[in-house]
Amino acid sequence: MSDLKSHFETLAAQALPEGGWGYALGQPAQLEPTCLALLALSNERKRFADTLSRGWAFLGTCAACDGSYRPARGREEAIWHTALVLFVQAALNRPAAEVRRTSSALLALRGKLPERTEDAAEIHDIDLKIVGWPWAENNFSWVEPTAWAVLALRRSGHGSHPRVEEGQRLLLDRAHEEGGINYGNRRILGKFTEPMPGPTALMLIAQQGRDEPRVGAAVAYLLEQARSVKDLELLCWAKLALAVYRAKPGVEDALGEIDARIRESYASREATPWVKPAPLREALTALALVAPQSNFFELPATPAESTQYAALSTQYSARRKSLGDRIRSAIHRVAVHAVGALRPLPPQCAVHVARAEDYDGNLAGVLQRQYEHFKLKVPLSGKRVVLKPNLVEYHRDKVINTDPRVIAAVIELCRRQGAAEVIVAEGPGHCRNVEYLVAASGLGDVLKHYRVPFVDLNHDEPVKLPNLGRLTRLDHLFLAKTVANADVLVSLPKLKTHHWAGATLSLKNLFGVLPGICYGWPKNELHWRGIENSIVDIALTRTPELAIVDGIVGMEGDGPLNGTPKPLGALVMGTDLVAVDATCCRLMRLAAEKIGYLVLAHSKRLGLLGEEQIQQLAEPIESLAQPFETVPHFKELCLGGVRS
Numbered sequence: 001m002s003d004l005k006s007h008f009e010t011l012a013a014q015a016l017p018e019g020g021w022g023y024a025l026g027q028p029a030q031l032e033p034t035c036l037a038l039l040a041l042s043n044e045r046k047r048f049a050d051t052l053s054r055g056w057a058f059l060g061t062c063a064a065c066d067g068s069y070r071p072a073r074g075r076e077e078a079i080w081h082t083a084l085v086l087f088v089q090a091a092l093n094r095p096a097a098e099v100r101r102t103s104s105a106l107l108a109l110r111g112k113l114p115e116r117t118e119d120a121a122e123i124h125d126i127d128l129k130i131v132g133w134p135w136a137e138n139n140f141s142w143v144e145p146t147a148w149a150v151l152a153l154r155r156s157g158h159g160s161h162p163r164v165e166e167g168q169r170l171l172l173d174r175a176h177e178e179g180g181i182n183y184g185n186r187r188i189l190g191k192f193t194e195p196m197p198g199p200t201a202l203m204l205i206a207q208q209g210r211d212e213p214r215v216g217a218a219v220a221y222l223l224e225q226a227r228s229v230k231d232l233e234l235l236c237w238a239k240l241a242l243a244v245y246r247a248k249p250g251v252e253d254a255l256g257e258i259d260a261r262i263r264e265s266y267a268s269r270e271a272t273p274w275v276k277p278a279p280l281r282e283a284l285t286a287l288a289l290v291a292p293q294s295n296f297f298e299l300p301a302t303p304a305e306s307t308q309y310a311a312l313s314t315q316y317s318a319r320r321k322s323l324g325d326r327i328r329s330a331i332h333r334v335a336v337h338a339v340g341a342l343r344p345l346p347p348q349c350a351v352h353v354a355r356a357e358d359y360d361g362n363l364a365g366v367l368q369r370q371y372e373h374f375k376l377k378v379p380l381s382g383k384r385v386v387l388k389p390n391l392v393e394y395h396r397d398k399v400i401n402t403d404p405r406v407i408a409a410v411i412e413l414c415r416r417q418g419a420a421e422v423i424v425a426e427g428p429g430h431c432r433n434v435e436y437l438v439a440a441s442g443l444g445d446v447l448k449h450y451r452v453p454f455v456d457l458n459h460d461e462p463v464k465l466p467n468l469g470r471l472t473r474l475d476h477l478f479l480a481k482t483v484a485n486a487d488v489l490v491s492l493p494k495l496k497t498h499h500w501a502g503a504t505l506s507l508k509n510l511f512g513v514l515p516g517i518c519y520g521w522p523k524n525e526l527h528w529r530g531i532e533n534s535i536v537d538i539a540l541t542r543t544p545e546l547a548i549v550d551g552i553v554g555m556e557g558d559g560p561l562n563g564t565p566k567p568l569g570a571l572v573m574g575t576d577l578v579a580v581d582a583t584c585c586r587l588m589r590l591a592a593e594k595i596g597y598l599v600l601a602h603s604k605r606l607g608l609l610g611e612e613q614i615q616q617l618a619e620p621i622e623s624l625a626q627p628f629e630t631v632p633h634f635k636e637l638c639l640g641g642v643r644s
Contacts, residue, residue, distance in 0.1 A: 007286040008044055011037055012051045014279045019054030021279040023459035023517075028073050029058050030459075030517065031081035035088045036283035039296050042092050043286070059085060067105030074462040075478045075518035077137040082106050083148035090156035091296040103156050106149055107163055109133055111141030125187040131163075132170040135520025140528070142184045142520060146170055147202040154206075154299055168210070171203050175214040179221030183430075183521050189499055189631065191562045194393065197225040197234045198433055201241035205297050208244045219245050226258050231436035232265040236284035243292035255292070262288055274447035274454045275435060343605040350374075351574040351583045352617040353624065356552050363409035363571070364416075367548065370573040371413060373617055377575055378488060378545045380417035386455075386486035387411070388544070390493040390509050391426045392560055394440040399553050399565045402494045404442040406550045406571070410492060411450050422450075425482050427457030427512040429523040430561070434458060455482045458516035469537030469604060472529040477541050483513040489544040491577065495554035495570075495584055497563060497630045501531050502595045502637055503588065504560050505581040506547035510538045532597040536604055539577060543606070547580040548573050551587065556628040570624050578607025579614045586611065586621050588628035589639040 014037075015021055020029025021037045038055050041048040062069045062081070069085040070076045086102040088094075111134040132146030150167040158164055175181045180195025181203045187193065200222050207215050219242070226238035239258045246252045266285055269275055292298065352370045356363060387410055389402035407424060414422045424447060431437050434456045438444045447454055460480035467477045483489060493509035501508055511523055511534070519525055526534035551570040557563035570587060574580040578601045582592035592598055592609060602609040627640055 004043075004286060004289055007282060007289065008041060008048070011040055011279060011282045011286060012048050014277065014282060015051050015055065016058075017054075018058070019056075020058030021055070021283075022461075023278065023280055023456075025277050025279075027461050030074070031059070031062055031069060031071060032084060032517070033278075033280040033283065034058055035081075035084040036287065037279055038088050039091065040283040040286040040290075042296075043290055043294055059088075064105075066108075067101045068109065069102070071462075071517070074515070075136065075464075078135065078518050078520075079109055079137055080133070080135045080145040080148070080520070082109065083133065083145060083152045087148065087152035087155055090152065099156050103153065103158060106133075106153060107158070107161065109137075109149075110163075111146075112138055114140070126185060127170075127173050130166060130170040130173055132167045136518075136525060139520065139525050140184075141170060142524070143171065143174055143181055143199050144183060144202055144521065147199070147206040150206040151202075151297070151299075168207060171207060172212055172214055175203060175218055176221075177214060177217060179214075179217035179219075180225075181218065183432075184524075189558060191558060194395070195221060196431070197222060197229065198237050200225075201237035204241040205244060208299055216248070219248050219251065223250060223254055226254065226261070229436070230261070230265055230268070231433060231439065232262065232269050232281055233284060233433050234436060235262045235265055236281070236288035239288040240284075240291055240295065240297050243295050244298045246292060259289060272444070272448065273451055274438075274444060276453070280459075345605050345608065348613050348615055349574065349576040349579050349608050350615040350617050351572065351576070351579050353583065353587070353619040353621065354571045354573070355569055355619050355624065356571045357569050359403050359405040359552055363406060364412040366571055367409050367413045367573070368416065370548075370571065370618070371417070374546065374573065374575055375417075380414055380419045380488060382418060382420045383487040384421045384485070385414050385419045385423070385488045385490065386482055387414075387422065387424045387490050387492055388457075388483070388509060388512060389424065389426055389443070390504075390512070391428050391431075391434065391437050391441060391443070393428070393430050394437050398561070399494070399555055400496075400561055401441050401443075402492050402550045403552065404446045406548075406552070407443060407492060408446045408450065410490065410548060411446070411452055415450075419488075422452050423455055423482060423486075424452055425455040425457050425460075425480070427460070427480060427514065427516060429511055429516070429521060432458060432516060432521045455480070457482060457513055458521075460515055462515050462518050465541055467537055467541055469533070469540040471533035471600070471604075472526075472537050474529070474537070477537065478515060478518040479513050479538075479542055480515050483542060488546065489542065491544040491547045493547075493549055495549050495551035495568065495572075495588070496559035497556050497588070497590075497628055497634075498559050499631045499634075500527065501535070501597055502630070502634050503581070503585050503590060505549055505584045506544070506577045507535050507539050507581055507597060507601065510535065510542075510544070513538065513542065532600045535597045536601045536606060539601065539606055540604060544577060546573070546575055547577045549580060549584055551584065554588070554628070556588070556630070558631050566626070566628055568624060568626060570619070576607040576614075578602055578609055582609050582611070583614060583616070583621065587625050589625055589641070590628065590630070590637045591639055594637050 021033040132141030133149040180200045457480035462478040463484040491506040498504040549572040555563040556566040585592040
């Protein structure tokens, strides 16, 4: 089914009866898929008039009194949708007063500056003093929300506004000279980050009409990606962006080829059992295939410019808690502290370290023997089990992610134990397009073989829960519904060093249970509130019942992305995640008592840290331990050679 008529009909059928579209069928409506669906179906306004009307009505329910647009269900601080709504309003010729109100709200939103830009400049090579737009209130500027804001304001007649010009400078500053852009950083700790097709497409659409070397390089990068990737979402965004730059060498000739690849990818996606119908991808497919004949993302050659800047608000004012909210927050903070102080901790716990030389062995058998020690505490029979692996980015020559063969072995274990349902779920902070990541990493083949569903936690329905740690000073955390409703949550990380946290294991892996639609990409807010604080808050709010660490081949050095493979030959299992992570650190010859998040987690009575408190089952640490290298500022963590 690849013709436009059928795509429009499918998209209209996916609309909710009350109006709007969710990220997945069965989910409540959300702003982003609704905006893209409105654009797509507006190609046939008369035919889908009722569906469009209900979609606009849903957008109206998300309008805040200050003119911004915030999720009807989700974190109200997530204001990045305002730019999407403005773009749709302007592109579809909504009433001028409506467009003007949203424009004013968007101009008033701005990213915050780092408190100490001098220190940050030693880590990054971007100009941190350039202000764009954030994912959420009181957060830093990032590429995707800035690109949407620049595009929307240009479309609504404010392309000459100083804030728009500054946003364009930010996008150019963060683009790679060799081509492409990611969510915000070119270089971290001296190493280049990888560009991504999705953000690159949005940057190019926002920068159309500018003759800059980095724009030209980005076009060449995106053209190359469009001829090599197979992912539907990436291909659609590439087509929409390249259609704007069709005068560039080689682009016009490639557009037909990209259409063919989109149709092929769409058909392949429909035949893939682990993926679900997605209104956002349906809308993107229709928008891409109808371009360039009809491309809402292409700005008019001579757009009308508003001169009424003086009447538009540019004064940023983040929402402040009312007195009542502050009192309730203080009471909640005292209650959380009291409950934490009384949280029971056993005098001892157990962690199982099993020898596993390679990924082609009988890993399910190894896990079965490990699980026998935890079976009474964490029964799987009849349970809804959610497996949370570590998927960050995919690079063919790097060991970044939990190996698919380990995930397959855990699925096998759950099936043998009679689990009622097994779901694999992840919400990466680095790569928004997790469907591409699953397919590229090889996990998709495992899901297909076992016919296990996958849930994209970044776009799952957010569930608001009281923050049971309060270290981040957030009263609530928004967790993905799939995780919040799991009977058994299993953290399945890759054993790695980490250039900010020292090590990333079963606890740091929990960053992926917070939806990106609430916290952005990367989930930087969790970092600047303190990585240790965020790790512990999330773990206290939704503590996994079981942890299984893939330590067969780990990563040392500049993890979690740029380190080198380090064979260790171990699978580690336990129910106390602090103890599991401490044991993994000792296997890497890192001082667990100096890892900030472990010390903090132990102090909050989340788990046991001392080696004398942890009963080591099966292999002793000394039999497998190897010294792992780390980045220079964590050298004090390294214990050196194996103890005799």
